[in-house]
Amino acid sequence: MSNLNEQMADRYKNNFLKEIEEQAEMGEWVKMCMQCGLCSGSCPTHFHSGWDHPPQEIFMLIRAGKREEVLNSQGMYMCTSCYNCYVRCPRKVPVTHVMHGIAEYAYRIGRAPKAQPTLHLSKTFWTNATKYGRVNEVQLTQSLYFKDGIGSGIKKAMEMQKEALGLVMAGRLNPMEALGMGHKCKDVSGIHKMLAKAEELEAKNKAAKADTAGKE
Amino acid sequence: MAEMKTAAYLCKGCEIDKRVNVAALAKIATKEGKMALVREHDFLCSADGVALIQNDIDNEGVTHVALGACSRRAKTEAFNFPTVALSRGNLREGVIWIRPDTPDAQETTQEMAEDYVRMMCAEVKTMQVPAGNQKTGTIKTILVVGGGVSGMTAALEASKAGYKVVLIEKAAALGGWAAKLHKRVPTREPFKSPEDNGVADMAARIDADANIKVYLNATIAKTSGSPGRFKIDIAIESGSVVTEDVGAIIQATGFTLYDANKLPHLGYGKSPNVVDQAGLEALAKEAAASGKPICRPSDGQPVKSVVFVQCAGQRDASGEHLQYCSGYCCNVSIKQATYFKDSNPDIDTVVLFTDLRTPGNGEDFYRSAQNRGVIFSKGVVSEVTANGNTCTVQFKDLILNEDTAAEADLVVLATGSVPTSGPELEALADAKRAAESGTEETKNVVLQMMDKSVLNLDYRQGPDIPHFKHGFNDSHFICFPYETRRTGIYAAGPVRRPMDILQAQEDATGAAMKAIQAVENAGLGKAAHPRAGDLSFPTARLEGCTQCKRCTVECPFGAIDEDEKRFPLFNESRCRRCGTCMGACPVRVISFENYSVNTVGMQIKAVDMPDEFSEKPRILILACENDAYPALDMAGMNRNAYDPFVRVIPVRCLGSVNTIWITDALNSGYDGVMLMGCKHGDEYQCHFVKGSELGRYRMSKVYDTLKGMNLEIDRLMDMEVAITDMDTLPGKINAYAEQIKAMGPSPFKGL
Amino acid sequence: MTSVVATNQTILVVGGGISGMTAALEAAETGKQVVLVERNPYLGGRTVQLYRYFPKMCHPTCGLEINLRRLKANPRIQVLTMAEVTGITGGKGNYSVSLKLKPRFVNENCTACGDCAQAVQTEIDDAYNYNLTKVKAAFLPSIFAYPQRYVIDPSIVGGAEGEAAKAACKYNAVDLTMKEETVTLNAGAIVWATGWKPYDAEKIVYYGYDRFPNVVTNVEFERMADPRGPTGGKILRPSDGKEAKNVAFIQCAGSRDENHLRHCSRFCCMGSLKQTHYVQEAFGDEGKSTIYYIDIRAIDRFEDFYQKVKANPNVSFVKSKVARITQDKDGNPVCNGVNTEGYLRYATAHDLVVLAVGMEPEVKGVSIPAEVMSDSSGFVMADPANAGIFGAGCATNALDVNRAVQSATAAALRAIQVVNKVARAEG
């Protein structure tokens, strides 16, 4: 069996817009963009440095069928979830969610850019949060620092030492959490079963859409 | 007719009596103005003052009233005496408000007031109350030319108001362009789904309407007459001609699509799969009739992908194709895109545009198409090539900033509209001149042009209504979209301006309104806009006429024909009372009852002319009453002072200014003459279209006369004045007055 | 008491802007009896607050003058200013309409001499100039005002200033005892021409209209360009009176936006293109204009105008909806956003920003008689069930002046159809 990316590309043939509409959360909104650029201009990340493709350009690339350019784009991961674009969009496109949805899809089919720091954060956060049902802040921080290996992790941790110490002193960072003694839900196993089912259903739904598209 | 009895009334209110010696003015009105009755009043516009005047009219037999008070623009409700001739001396805005209240200024201010009193007396004595000609035609039937949506709407709306209608359509059925449509753009909320084209319903209502008489397969062979009494010769299918009498005409002759054959680079003619918007409608109708999806013409296979190319041959700055935007095509392409998406959402439907133009609620329709999955890309198409059963559309994607291409089974070119507006009159006149002694070929050119004529008017000034821009029969006036250069003939729908169906229906209803108004007023001898209701009309003393034809040529409204003896034949109900004919007439035989060479000439003469040693020059200002005169008035309202040596006479239009006024003025010792009229040229603002231009052209000839008289040409000043120039005008007047003073007195003074 | 002569063959026109005036004049010039009702103390509506019209660059007051002359010459039109419709009962061919008339405190004796204004010191916001300046509390709304009569603001009635105005008038024109009146009149048909209002720019918070003095609206800019306006026709920025030579125009400020106005307001692209001429006119080649737009909607022959402006090297076009305006240290408004033709970020300082705010129905959000039907945007719609009330002009749609007048002319005929039917029935 070929990989998921190839399967999807094959099923949706040349219709990348449809692929996004069916596979990415809120993807059906992409077509509503009128290219005013308000989202791109409203994005806080834009103010300071910008990125390869801002939202409205991503939407145009999707409509133009530029599959690789979109899926490999760093653009979606620049989202801080500030919802500026979302509330301002004159077409009421929920830009924030669309960007998240496209990012998730790119990642799901293995086409997301490698070593994308926000993507790493996203994965780490969800893994951490779902492990015991609640976030273990120390472990989360640790795994973020050490994502590039131990050396760089120690460096980062040292850089932030003062800040971390401050939090500890302020009673807002519990070093014991590092040892797995942090907050947990009681029904961890129920949560895991529940999530497994949700993942299964979601995969099934998306696959069903792709199958229908492939048969057309 | 009753004996003329004159009366002058002098108002002392608004501090007029504080600034000028009103008793002295009264003396002048009596002695020099020879007014039979002269009265002063403290507050003339008050109920008491008005009653005083009315009483004199009713009981003293006063027939001519000269009011020395405020401007003719002020207190019109109070000073409303329709049964008598009325002149107004502008002592307030024209004298005391534009002069400083200083002892130094007193003498010249008084002189100014005295002159205006002399002028109002002189004027009123030469005026008559217009009687109106009620015999100009009483036919109230409306002719509608063109049986498309615009024409059908005009016919139905006029009928609904109680008027009979004759409707002429050159095709075999009613419906025009709209009948060819599978559906029309939505007209009501939620503006999402195309609607039935509505033609069948309208045609059925026309069939059932006893007020509307329809001629199909018919064209107009000849139109003669004027509002209230047009005669229409209709060439009908059998080859014979029938004549209908109508009172007004609505020209709703629509448009044709721009010829896509002129766009070979966009693939038209190279592949049957490249169509224009009409071609697509035909395919959609065919598909709907057969119950099949829309198929590509090359092989009859269902269309799987379609590209719409907006502005095909439109908005072309190079001048090769249409320069304008047709306005409706974005919405039409959106509508056509929904044909595909509504039958099969998987049809790849792309609209390539540079500016998507969906005004008003069109925005909802645009959104609804996006929601259906129509893809809109901002891009400029460079080429469409055919390859077998598909086409490749090369375009520059302006958002992604790259040259790219799209494959499509079908390409639809939005080519825009070309009005069916008849030949361009100036080109026709040129062609006719060339054909007069020319070859067969040049004669054929005329025949071909005449073949396009819609109305075949037998007017001296050509067979159709003049074009405005790009061949459309629109009005140049923003405030007056139904302003027309052929009275009683109104263009409606896409022949006047590119427009969509909804706008065309609105426009046609408006045109029906104007046509109805035209027949009602023609019957009463009343003028049409802008001098609506004016009962005066020009008459000519034919015994003095030299048949020079200047009046017939210059009339901006084509109101004057030539009779069989080549004398001017005035068609009063076509006339707009601008007086251009009067200004044009070199022998001064044309006049109105209340506006003539005399009414102005006598005012010019009435002004007291100080001798050359007095250092009191006199400058005559002839000011257009529509813009320049109000501007002067408002300068007064703002208390902006200007030179005391000017004397202002309002004129209906610069076009009505007869050169005799200028030469007489200069001959009689005026030191300078200023003409104040509206802007002319492409963006003319003259309410009589050509009046100010013609007036100015005429004045250019006066400069030669000045040279002949050995006078400096600067003694005549032609100034363009807009109504908003109230703040700058005093300065310009003063500057001119300084120039004249520097020049020294006119050598004609005292001769 | 105000007396109104009206029957079931009378046409009532509500709104005395260019659409209402047109409807009234066209009907009256066809021989119909008309009552024209206007809320302001003068006729002319929003068009007379414009400096010039596109595409001719001519002056709205020129057409107003003609319309006023038509009106003055026509005895069939009765004009009621400072009047609003408060209720409509009855039906097609026989409406009963109640009006509320606010007191002007100046009667028909007024000669517009201005003595009352001389006597009054109190100043109020000048609505005619979109409150950019002040006028005396005894004022002629504009030099073009018709009726050409002063107005006394209620704020000075009952005080010494009101008495001073009264004392200054030699003609007993100031009448401080005037009260609000209610008048009921008969009408066969009603033309609803209440026009439009500029969208409230404060609602587009990211443009900082409420915070930055150098961010103004397109209607305000018209007043700034007008020699009769608050700056005497000089394009000066409000913060420091400096000449605004570098002006940004932001299109679709409110329009084409589901958070604000869903529709395209149609006139604003042409309006801004026109306003670039003001900048050019004022400063020559030193005047620079930038238009930020989504689509330039210069429809039909207006395209010519657009092409001309486009060819002007002093005008640049950026396809972008500006995302936010900030203000730099010198008080310059800075437009921030992304040029979507290619991906080009910008943060461009200008001397002045003009928001091309859209058009919304004047009566939106205001209670109008339920008999007048409107769509979800507040535009008046034809109501087949109540077929004697007709919308006209911008009350029905976002229209430019030309189209509004066409619409009003059509509405006049629709009203005439009703009263003609009444006349036929009554023989």
Place this chain on the structure above:
Amino acid sequence: MARKEYAFYPGCSSQKGASASNYLVSVESMCKTLDIKMTEIPDWNCCGASVSYAESGELPRHVMNARNFALSEQNLPGQTIVATCAACWLGARESKERLEHSSGLMADTQAALKEAGLNIKVIPEIKHMVEVLIEDLGYDELKKPVKKPLDGMKFAGYVGCQTNRPFGIANESFENPMYLDRLIETVGGEAVPYDQKVTCCGGALAFSEPEKAQAQIKDIIESAYDSGAEMLVTPCPLCQANTEVYQGQINKKYGTKFNMPVLYYSQLMTLAYGGSAKEAGLKGNVIRATKLEQFAG
């Protein structure tokens, strides 16, 4: 009985020893004064937060929130869920909206919940603590218990993103919400106007794109200083942490000398209601609010 009762959803950061533990402390004090009873939803779980988007997918994220809804309704029937964390509130509200909007999503969610022995009958109302204060009590009620107004102190109300967009507080604009300023004024403080009130602090990108996030934070703090504020006040734990914790790093990078305490609105209210420094959780501030500590005595 308390005058108001709610199901409390503190969220991961507002637990004991967690990054917003001081928020929790001050909220508890404030609620005590206002006679608001908050009962923690038993065994609540993480909302998923916005940043988990790439890994979580759609349904699992909603299911996580749905579990909280089910637990709340099961154990505290009829009670409105109150979150103190902006992200928790936003995540929960988004899931509620989406689930109520889509029957398919709801059916799948129920199927997943069933695995954990739960199901949803009705999704409770969800409010942010600020909404409880403003809408359920009102400014007048909030003013009544003020014993020690924060006279003469200048605060920059930093609203940030997620209590403000996309849902926001009723009758407030997204671009210039006034509620936080009004809360500050209610307890006697001065709310200074400044232009970065709703600027994003960088959110989760503080971890992954520190340069971008810190540039944002710098803008915010700088603007607050320029406007004369002494302290920042916020309704969001992530905003609080980002704007407070990174000031040192920013100073290093940009050569600034930021040292501006960042408080929660609940801390101000607790103090104004006469609470102690401890009750207000002032010790929990990394940049110590010495002026407030002195004020608390």
